[in-house]
Amino acid sequence: xxxxxxxxxxxxxxxxxxxxxxxxxxxxxxxxxxxxxxxxxxxxxxxxxxxxxxxxxxxxxxxxxxxxxxxxxxxxxxxxxxxxxxxxxxxxxxxxxxxxxxxxxxxxxxxxxxxxxx
Numbered sequence: 439x440x441x442x443x444x445x446x447x448x449x450x451x452x453x454x455x456x457x458x459x460x461x462x463x464x465x466x467x468x469x470x471x472x473x474x475x476x477x478x479x480x481x482x483x484x485x486x487x488x489x490x491x492x493x494x495x496x497x498x499x500x501x502x503x504x505x506x507x508x509x510x511x512x513x514x515x516x517x518x519x520x521x522x523x524x525x526x527x528x529x530x531x532x533x534x535x536x537x538x539x540x541x542x543x544x545x546x547x548x549x550x551x552x553x554x555x556x
Contacts, residue, residue: 445497449520452496457481458489462512465499469509 452458461475476486490510493499497516501508 446520446523448496449498449516452492452498455489455492457486458493461486461489461493461510462498462517465510465512469502469511471507471509475510 453462457479460478464470464475464478472483472486472490475490476483479486490499490501494501498513500511500513502511
């Protein structure tokens with residue numbers, strides 16, 4: 439397993455948890471502190487910090503320092519990489535379905551393509 443596979447595994451494991459998906463959704467609206475991220479949940483700030491740490495290990499979020507604040511930021515490049523990985527399989531399946539649709543259409547029209555019917 440190469441590093442990209444390991445990072446992909448960590449990202450999907452991180453996103454398997456509904457609280458972490460909710461954190462990602464919150465961060466999609468902009469950076470937030472741990473306190474701000476913890477507000478919608480009925481769990482401790484330590485638990486939220488642990489969720490953030492898992493997201494950091496998966497490189498889905500980053501932290502910066504702004505005076506006394508340590509805002510958490512979404513890492514859009516990492517989400518793009520996940521989307522690209524998913525898309526390669528989605529596009530392959532869509533191509534197969536289009537080919538099947540064409541075959542079924544051809545059989546339904548007696549082997550004629552829609553172009554032949556004009």
